[in-house]
Structures are given as C-alpha cells and as structure tokens.
Amino acid sequence: MQILKPATAGTLESSDLMVTLEPGNGGIELSLTSSVMNQYGRQIKKTVLETLERLEVKDAKVTVVDKGALDCTIKARVECAVFRANDASAENIPWGGVIV
Amino acid sequence: MKNAVGRDIPDYLLTNGKEVYQGKNYMDGKYIQKAAPKTRRYEKPQESKIVATIADALRQCGCKDGCTFSFHHHLRNGDYVANMVIKAAVEELGIKDITVAATSLGSAHDVIADYIEKGIVVGIQTSGIRDRIGDVVSAGKLKTPAIIRSHGGRPRAIEAGEVHIDIAVVAAPTSDCVGNCRGIGGKHNCGSLGYAMTDAKYADHVIVVTDDLVDFPNYPASVEAIDVDAVVVVDCIGDPKKIASAAARISQNPRDLMMAENVAKVIASTPYFKEGFSFQTGVGGPSLAANLFLEKYMDERGIKMGWAIGGICGPMVELLKKGKVGKVIDVQDFDLESVNSINQTPNHFEMSASQYANPANKGAFVNKLDFVVLAALEIDTGFNVNVLTGSDGVLRGAPGGHPDTAAGSKCCIIVTPLTRGRMATVCEHVVTVTTPGDCVDVLVTDYGIAVNPLRPDLIECLDNAGIPHVTIEELKDKAYSLVGRPDDLQWEDKVVAILEARDGTILDVVRKIKPYTVDED
Incomplete structure (x- = not known):
C-alpha cells in the first residue's frame, strides 16, 4: 500500500503506542522511542517492520512512540495508520485477509 | 566471585574483610566491636544550644572537606532539611568531597544530584535512590559506587563503624532549646523519628533543625539532648502535603x-x-x-x-x-x-x-x-x-x-x-x-x-x-x-552501586547501563 498522506493511530497512554506515517523518500525510515526500549526495542522494531511488509508498504517515514504496548496492539496501530494514510480506513478493510 | 544468589561480585570490592553473600544467618554468633563516636564535652552548663544559622552550626561542628552527613527520611518527599544543610555546607562553607549517608533519598533531594554532577558530593549511602539521583548515579557520575543498604543493614553498618557519621542532622517537627526532639506536637509532624535514633547515638556531632521550638523539656524525646550539639530554628522543615505522599489508601482496583x-x-x-x-x-x-x-x-x-x-x-x-x-x-x-x-x-x-x-x-x-x-x-x-x-x-x-x-x-x-x-x-x-x-x-x-x-x-x-x-x-x-x-540488559564494567545484604556481605552490584540500539550488533 502507498502512504498518500500523513496519518496517525494510537495514543500515548500506558500500554499503547502512537504510530505516525508520512510519505517517504524511497524506503522505510523508522524512528522509535519506547518506555521499554532496553528490553523490547528490537522486538518492537521487528513487529513494526513485519506489519508494514505484510501490507506492502515500501516507502514511508514511520514514527513510533511506544508506551509498553503488547505485540497485538503494535500490529493493530500500525495497520490502522497505514489504512488511514491510504484513505482506505472507512470501508472494505480486508478482514481475514491481510488484516488477520 | 559468585555469591550464594549466583551474582558475580568483582574481586576488587572484596577488601578489608568484605565478603560475598553466603546465605541467610551466615554471621550468626559472630562478635562485633561497636564503633563509638568521638563527641565533644559540654561540661559547662548551657542555657541554650540555639545557633543562628545552619552554616554556624556546621562550623561549630567542625564541618570540613570529606565530611559524612547523615539524614533521615521521615519527611519523605516533603523534606527541605537535607537540601538546606548540603547547600549551606557547599555554598557558605565551601565544603568538598561530601558523603551523603541518608536513610533514604527521593525526589525532594534532586539538588544533591546537581552536586554529584559537579563532583562535590562524592559518596552516597542510602536505602532509597530514585529520581534524578538515581539517574546520575546510574549514569556513572558519582565518584565512588553508591552503597545501598536495607533499613536494618544501615544501623548494623553504623554500629560496626563501616559508616562513620561526622554530622547527623535531625529534621525535628519539635525541639526544645537544647535538642530534645519529637516527631509530633509541631507544625509539620512526621510521627516516628525511628531512623534518626541510631544515627544520633553514633554520630560525632548532631545538629537539630526544627521549625517549632517548644518549652524545655520536650518529652518523651525521640532524639535526646544529651546527643545534640546545636539547634537551628528555620521557617519550615518540610511541605506537610508531601510528607504523607505515599497515599496509603485501600485500593479499589x-x-x-x-x-x-x-x-x-x-x-x-x-x-x-x-x-x-x-x-x-x-x-x-x-x-x-x-x-x-x-x-x-x-x-x-x-x-x-x-x-x-x-x-x-x-x-x-x-x-x-x-x-x-x-x-x-x-x-x-x-x-x-x-x-x-x-x-x-x-x-x-x-x-x-x-x-x-x-x-x-x-x-x-x-x-x-x-x-x-x-x-x-x-x-x-x-x-x-x-x-x-x-x-x-x-x-x-x-x-x-x-x-x-x-x-x-x-x-x-x-x-x-x-x-x-x-x-x-x-x-x-x-x-x-x-x-x-x-x-x-x-x-x-x-x-x-x-x-x-x-x-x-x-x-x-x-x-x-x-x-x-x-x-x-x-x-x-x-x-x-x-x-x-x-x-x-547490556552493561558496562563500571560498578555504580553496591548492594549490601543486611549482614554486610555483598549481595549484588549495579553496573552502568550501556546505551541501547535497536540495530542488531
């Protein structure tokens, strides 16, 4: 999917994260901060990148501010931000397809 | 050397008879020689021990470079006294190489973190270490490793002479003019003064800081006049709202x-x-x-x-x-x-x-x-x-x-x-x-x-x-x-804090944390 416009999903509440997507410069550019950085930073990065790959997002500037969210939350917030950035979040979301 | 809980304690810390943790009750039955303080005789009757300022009291108590101060934490996050005393020592007397031996330190003592960064406070001995002091010590900015003890380990260490207190400071909700202190009856009460009691008995000098001077004798006293060198009256010893900050309400969760x-x-x-x-x-x-x-x-x-x-x-x-x-x-x-x-x-x-x-x-x-x-x-x-x-x-x-x-x-x-x-x-x-x-x-x-x-x-x-x-x-x-x-977690070699077991052996050490990167090696 293409990132057509800036979009965000999530909050800065504890156990949540805020994902911001913007059109990129020809690749994925990830900026990550987390309250559990030292223990889970790499896992969060992996989950974010895998989710983008699953949605075939190849060109985006991604900002993640994590407050200790679980993996399922991270996936959901990234998916939501992608669909919003693609103007595709209103209808026909592929439940059971690429959105597991 | 590995201790009984599997922690690797660096050998260079095991000097002067210091041992690694061996298990519960290891020291049972051993004898200790208690360390008595060197105290001044006040033979000539004094009407009052009140001195005008904290700086005057510090001078009277022979405060000099390398001084170890003791504080107690009954005023918790509302404590003003520890900061007042350290500030007076540093700014008015120009004292360097200070060790702060407090029963606990919290957010009220962020100013001490500044003195750690400036290299003026060089030692910390405490139970609680958090907020800015925790951050700067974890970042390796304190000259010597902080020594962390339990509430029982601290009086043990004081009695054994492992901590020698030059000046103990008592933040007293009430005191009389010769230093009989109580934690009640004043403007800013904290109740028990239990942590100050051992410190006052084993310190060379004791300064009482109070904001409520009461009639002699302030009895029954928690810290007694026989151990007190000087009394300083200040406007306020603490913020009463923050004294009870550990809001001890029954949870509804x-x-x-x-x-x-x-x-x-x-x-x-x-x-x-x-x-x-x-x-x-x-x-x-x-x-x-x-x-x-x-x-x-x-x-x-x-x-x-x-x-x-x-x-x-x-x-x-x-x-x-x-x-x-x-x-x-x-x-x-x-x-x-x-x-x-x-x-x-x-x-x-x-x-x-x-x-x-x-x-x-x-x-x-x-x-x-x-x-x-x-x-x-x-x-x-x-x-x-x-x-x-x-x-x-x-x-x-x-x-x-x-x-x-x-x-x-x-x-x-x-x-x-x-x-x-x-x-x-x-x-x-x-x-x-x-x-x-x-x-x-x-x-x-x-x-x-x-x-x-x-x-x-x-x-x-x-x-x-x-x-x-x-x-x-x-x-x-x-x-x-x-x-x-x-x-x-990824650590550097530098030890920033030594955690003593209550019996004085070394239970664990805290090292400086390595900056983290999400990129694989």
Missing part, C-alpha cells in the same frame, strides 16, 4: 483486591495464624488491602493480632483502635492518621531502626514476625526479589525493610501483578537481587500462587486448605507468553 484476598487466604491456611500472631505489610495497593481481608478471617476465627510493626499507616491504626491488634510498634509513619496516632493512641509506640530490623543486635522485632506481606518490582524463578532497579537497569527504588522482614519472618508473602504494562514481574533473572530467594516463601499474583520449594510445610498448608498453586516457572512462562521474552 479489583485485581489488587483479588490478590489481597488470596494473601489473606494463604495467611489463614498456616499454623502461625492464631491468637496473638504478628504482622507487617508494605503500603503498596494489594499489600495494604490484605489488612481488610485479614480482619475478616480474624473475626471468623475469633482471634486477634498480637502486634504489628513497620512503616505504619491508617488501616493498621484503625485495627489498633478497634482493639483487634494489641500493640503497634512504629519506625516510620506513612500518612497523617498514623502520624497523629503515635504516642497518642494507647499501645502505639515508637522504635529505632536498629530495634526494628538490625541483624547484628541481640534480636530485632523482625525476628519475631510471623507474617510479612511485601511488593516487588521483579521476582525471578529462584524467588529472588528486586525492589531497587527498574527493568531498564536504572536505580529507582529502595530495599527499605524488605530484606530484613523477609529474613526475619516465618512466612514472607510477595504480592504483585504478573505483568506491569509490558514488563514481566515474574521473570527468569531479576536485574538486581535485593532480597535473596531463601528468605521469600510465597508469591501471590493475579495469575496464580507459587510456594518456594524450600517450604514444603507451607505447600502442605495450602493443599490442606484447598488453595490452588503452581510452580513459579509456570508463572514466568505465562508472563513471557503475554509480553514476550525481554532482551537481556
């Missing part, structure tokens, strides 16, 4: 209440739960709520609590007033209800830190405890508990009386949720061992109860009472299945 109920069930299943039993709780949500459920079981069985100790708060005072506990012995007060009760409510008494928890005296109160209910930041599959470092490795807690009560009591129950946000509370290895696993008996979480295999007798009690329990490994696996297995 259903998860906390469920865990608290299970704690009470475990207690009621043991043979120690009988007429006259003794008890201590921490002031964390579920620990405190255990009081409530315990009362129900006491009523059902028609038994009363003999005595309770500790940091005291409202719910325990209520039990005392209802006649459901015989005596409350108090080293520190956590809320205004307990502050207003000590030495007022019949059978609510004060005690010193040494009486409370010192493992090297001839029998502290903790040694007679039946039950203690405590919280944990982390607990590992060896039942070792961490209450000092965050799971990011930064200093942000306090052993307090945790290791002392755990070691002394017949049944030590840790109550904690299985996870906090993404952090697994039950884990494979705690970041820092503050209470060794051989002192911890039962773990109660929101996902189940585990009993230390060292206590088959307690396992039998739970089985007989039909209380389900699992192994601690199962709880750890459950936690990791929810939040994922955390990466190991």
Whole structure:
C-alpha cells in the first residue's frame, strides 16, 4: 500500500503506542522511542517492520512512540495508520485477509 | 566471585574483610566491636544550644572537606532539611568531597544530584535512590559506587563503624532549646523519628533543625539532648502535603483486591495464624488491602493480632483502635492518621531502626514476625526479589525493610501483578537481587500462587486448605507468553552501586547501563 498522506493511530497512554506515517523518500525510515526500549526495542522494531511488509508498504517515514504496548496492539496501530494514510480506513478493510 | 544468589561480585570490592553473600544467618554468633563516636564535652552548663544559622552550626561542628552527613527520611518527599544543610555546607562553607549517608533519598533531594554532577558530593549511602539521583548515579557520575543498604543493614553498618557519621542532622517537627526532639506536637509532624535514633547515638556531632521550638523539656524525646550539639530554628522543615505522599489508601482496583484476598487466604491456611500472631505489610495497593481481608478471617476465627510493626499507616491504626491488634510498634509513619496516632493512641509506640530490623543486635522485632506481606518490582524463578532497579537497569527504588522482614519472618508473602504494562514481574533473572530467594516463601499474583520449594510445610498448608498453586516457572512462562521474552540488559564494567545484604556481605552490584540500539550488533 502507498502512504498518500500523513496519518496517525494510537495514543500515548500506558500500554499503547502512537504510530505516525508520512510519505517517504524511497524506503522505510523508522524512528522509535519506547518506555521499554532496553528490553523490547528490537522486538518492537521487528513487529513494526513485519506489519508494514505484510501490507506492502515500501516507502514511508514511520514514527513510533511506544508506551509498553503488547505485540497485538503494535500490529493493530500500525495497520490502522497505514489504512488511514491510504484513505482506505472507512470501508472494505480486508478482514481475514491481510488484516488477520 | 559468585555469591550464594549466583551474582558475580568483582574481586576488587572484596577488601578489608568484605565478603560475598553466603546465605541467610551466615554471621550468626559472630562478635562485633561497636564503633563509638568521638563527641565533644559540654561540661559547662548551657542555657541554650540555639545557633543562628545552619552554616554556624556546621562550623561549630567542625564541618570540613570529606565530611559524612547523615539524614533521615521521615519527611519523605516533603523534606527541605537535607537540601538546606548540603547547600549551606557547599555554598557558605565551601565544603568538598561530601558523603551523603541518608536513610533514604527521593525526589525532594534532586539538588544533591546537581552536586554529584559537579563532583562535590562524592559518596552516597542510602536505602532509597530514585529520581534524578538515581539517574546520575546510574549514569556513572558519582565518584565512588553508591552503597545501598536495607533499613536494618544501615544501623548494623553504623554500629560496626563501616559508616562513620561526622554530622547527623535531625529534621525535628519539635525541639526544645537544647535538642530534645519529637516527631509530633509541631507544625509539620512526621510521627516516628525511628531512623534518626541510631544515627544520633553514633554520630560525632548532631545538629537539630526544627521549625517549632517548644518549652524545655520536650518529652518523651525521640532524639535526646544529651546527643545534640546545636539547634537551628528555620521557617519550615518540610511541605506537610508531601510528607504523607505515599497515599496509603485501600485500593479499589479489583485485581489488587483479588490478590489481597488470596494473601489473606494463604495467611489463614498456616499454623502461625492464631491468637496473638504478628504482622507487617508494605503500603503498596494489594499489600495494604490484605489488612481488610485479614480482619475478616480474624473475626471468623475469633482471634486477634498480637502486634504489628513497620512503616505504619491508617488501616493498621484503625485495627489498633478497634482493639483487634494489641500493640503497634512504629519506625516510620506513612500518612497523617498514623502520624497523629503515635504516642497518642494507647499501645502505639515508637522504635529505632536498629530495634526494628538490625541483624547484628541481640534480636530485632523482625525476628519475631510471623507474617510479612511485601511488593516487588521483579521476582525471578529462584524467588529472588528486586525492589531497587527498574527493568531498564536504572536505580529507582529502595530495599527499605524488605530484606530484613523477609529474613526475619516465618512466612514472607510477595504480592504483585504478573505483568506491569509490558514488563514481566515474574521473570527468569531479576536485574538486581535485593532480597535473596531463601528468605521469600510465597508469591501471590493475579495469575496464580507459587510456594518456594524450600517450604514444603507451607505447600502442605495450602493443599490442606484447598488453595490452588503452581510452580513459579509456570508463572514466568505465562508472563513471557503475554509480553514476550525481554532482551537481556547490556552493561558496562563500571560498578555504580553496591548492594549490601543486611549482614554486610555483598549481595549484588549495579553496573552502568550501556546505551541501547535497536540495530542488531
């Protein structure tokens, strides 16, 4: 999917994260901060990148501010931000397809 | 050298007879030579010991470079006195190379972090280390490793001469003109002055700082005039609103209440739960709520609590007033209800830190405890508990009386949720061992109860009472299945803090944390 416009999903509440997507410069550019950085930073990065790959997002500037969210939350917030950035979040979301 | 809880202690720290932790009761039966202070004679009668300023009092007490100051933390996050004294020493007397030996340090003492960064404060000895002081020490900015002790370990170290206090400062809610101090009767009361008592007896010099000068004699005194060199009257010793910052209210959180109920069930299943039993709780949500459920079981069985100790708060005072506990012995007060009760409510008494928890005296109160209910930041599959470092490795807690009560009591129950946000509370290895696993008996979480295999007798009690329990490994696996297995923290070699076991051996060290990167090596 293409990132057509800036979009965000999530909050800065504890156990949540805020994902911001913007059109990129020809690749994925990830900026990550987390309250559990030292223990889970790499896992969060992996989950974010895998989710983008699953949605075939190849060109985006991604900002993640994590407050200790679980993996399922991270996936959901990234998916939501992608669909919003693609103007595709209103209808026909592929439940059971690429959105597991 | 590896110690009894598997921690690698650098050999260069093992000098002057310092040993690594060998297990519970290792020092039992040994003799110590107590270190007496060198104190000044005031033979000529003095009408008053009042001096105009803190700086004057410091000069009178011979304050010089390399001075070790002692402070006590009864005013908690509302304390103004430690900062006032350090500021006067540094800014007015130009003192350098200061060691701050406080019973605990908190957010009120951020100014000390500035002096650490400037290299003026070079040593920290404390129980609690958090906020900015925790950050700068964790960043390796303190010249010498901080020494962290429990509330019982501190009086032990003072009596053994391992900490020599040049000047002890007492923040006194009331004092008379010669230094008889009490924690009550003033404008900004803190109740018990238990932590100041040992310090005042073993310091070369004692300065009392008060904001409420009362008539002589201020009696019964917690710190006595016979140990006091000077009295300084200031406008305000602390912010009363923050004195009771550990808002000790009974939790309404259903998860906390469920865990608290299970704690009470475990207690009621043991043979120690009988007429006259003794008890201590921490002031964390579920620990405190255990009081409530315990009362129900006491009523059902028609038994009363003999005595309770500790940091005291409202719910325990209520039990005392209802006649459901015989005596409350108090080293520190956590809320205004307990502050207003000590030495007022019949059978609510004060005690010193040494009486409370010192493992090297001839029998502290903790040694007679039946039950203690405590919280944990982390607990590992060896039942070792961490209450000092965050799971990011930064200093942000306090052993307090945790290791002392755990070691002394017949049944030590840790109550904690299985996870906090993404952090697994039950884990494979705690970041820092503050209470060794051989002192911890039962773990109660929101996902189940585990009993230390060292206590088959307690396992039998739970089985007989039909209380389900699992192994601690199962709880750890459950936690990791929810939040994922955390990466190991990356450390540099530099030791920033030494954690002493209560008996003075080295239980663990905290090293400087390595900057983290999400990129694979």
